[in-house]
Amino acid sequence: MGSNIPDRDIRLDACRGIALWFVFINHIPGNICSWLTLSHYxxxxxTEVFMFVSGLTCTMxxxxxxxxxxxxxTICHTVRRSWEIYSAFxxxxxxxxxxxxRMDADLADEVNVAIVLQQPGEALSRAAILQYRPVNTDVLPTFVLFHLVFAPWLxxxxxxxxxxxxxxxxLYGLVxxxxxNFRGWPTNDWxxxxxxxxxxxxxxGWWVVVGRWRLMAFVTSRPMIVLSAAYLIWSLAVAMSWISPALELAVPQFLKGLIYPINKPDLDPLRLLxxxxxxxxxxNLVPVHWAALRSSALLGAVRCGENSLEIYCVGVLLSLAAYIVLRTVSDGALAQVIVSGTGIALLTVFATLLTGFTGLAAPRIRLL
Incomplete structure (x- = not known):
């Protein structure tokens, strides 16, 4: 039992690091660089990348x-990690x-912290039981729960x-x-x-334990690749209709009734597919031993993926700082590119330092 669990795949850290870069970019409102991420296509x-990869790496x-x-x-490791994520939140x-x-009180409503300034005792007590969450911190309470139950689940x-x-x-189908869902505070669900x-x-996790042995031939088959590519092209066309009036008119009304709303909080089946x-x-496109994964260009992403919790939290703070800079200095396209690139560079440097410090200390599991 558990003997078939593979060693860590560097592609997972690279994917998670790139996902963290994308999260940082997307957390800056109105950022033109968000067109480089998956969210528009x-x-x-x-988020799906992060959740799935976390299931893989945690199981490994x-x-x-x-x-x-x-x-x-195992219980001690998972509970400790749950506590670390809870503390970070x-x-x-x-x-x-x-x-x-201190920096821009006008953003209190936008960042969802005005309630803390108005009712600090109630808001912080609700945060302590994971019911209240400022903007861009929502994923952390979910991972707190996942790690609490991870050992028996494993x-x-x-x-x-x-x-x-x-x-x-x-359970997913019943949802x-x-x-x-779980109730939030003061309004809305998780x-x-x-x-x-x-x-x-x-x-x-299932893919790590048995799925890769049973379905790899199916996943790498030509019909499956063609079908997947066709679905990606179709979803791209639908996504483009959200910003193009001409394409929006091309989407049949009956199809709109079938696919909308595409719900993110409950992981809509269309998002899952x-x-x-x-x-x-x-x-099928990225081999396990792809040389580019060891290149300096992607090594930064790997380092960020290795320190996902720390990079996520710092990224949330950097995205807020970047937004304040854009509001107060300039919100032009060039400024957006500069603050986005600077933020990613800072995250990469921070992650590289963390990896270096961790290598000098006793090895431990770092998972989100």
């Missing part, structure tokens, strides 16, 4: 812990409140992988039908519904 975006790392040290060690919340209060996945995947898919997004994490099609195409 289909139904899914970097904690699977090795389980195999070498047993279930109690609370610290990031406080930093955002202080940053907005044991089920290693013993009964297909049954665990089926149960996960059933699509009944809209189950933006990244754990009851829905758990399916993508489970799918990543788009990500799977994208993953199939990337799997």
């Amino acid at each position: 289909g139904f899914s975006d970097t 790392a904690y699977g090795h812990v389980f195999r070498s040290a047993g279930s109690w060690a 609370l610290l990031l919340t406080l930093f955002l409140v202080v940053a907005v209060h 044991l089920l996945l290693l013993r009964w992988p297909n049954a665990t995947l089926a149960a996960s898919a059933l 699509q039908i009944y809209g189950w 933006y990244f519904n754990p009851l829905a997004w758990q399916f993508l994490v489970t799918l990543g 788009h990500f799977l099609a994208l993953a199939i195409c990337i799997t």
Whole structure:
């Protein structure tokens, strides 16, 4: 049990690092550089990449812990990581409140921290139980819950992988039908519904345990590649209709009724299918030992992927700082390119330093 779990694939860190760069860019409102990311070209975006890759990497790392040290060690690792993400979420919340209060109080409503300034005791207590979340921090509480239950989930996945995947898919389907979610505060549900997004994490874990052996031939088959590419092209056409009136008129009314709304909080099936099609195409286009992954151009992405929690939190703060700069200095296209490039460079330098410091310390699991 767990003996077939593979070693870490550098492509995973590269994908997660690039996803973190895209997240930073997309968190800057009105940023022209967002056209370099996935968000404008289909139904899914970097969130799906992040969730799936986290399922892969967590299963690999904690699977090795389980195999070498047993279930109690696995529980200790996952609970500790849950606590680290929880602590990072609370610290990031406080930093955002202080940053907005000191740098640009007019952004309080936009960053969703005005409620903290008005009701600090209530808001912070709600943050402590993960009900209140400032803008761009929503994914962290979801990962807190995922890591809390990861150890028993992993044991089920290693013993009964297909049954665990089926149960996960059933829960995902029920969420699509009944809209189950956790309540937020002061209004709205959780933006990244754990009851829905758990399916993508489970799918990543299932792929590590048994899926790659059973479905790799199917995933790399020509019909599957063609079908995936066709779906990506169709979703691109639909996505382009959102910004082009001429293309919008070309989308039949009955089709609009079938596909809209494409719900992100509950991981709409169209988003799920788009990500799977994208993953199939990337799997076939990017080999495991692709030399470019070791190049200086992508090494920065790998380093960011290795330190995902820290880079995500710093990226949220940098995106706020970049937005304030654009508001106060210039919001022209050149300024947007400069602040975006500077932010990515700072994230890369920070991640490289973190990797260097971590290499000098005792090795440990760093997963989001």
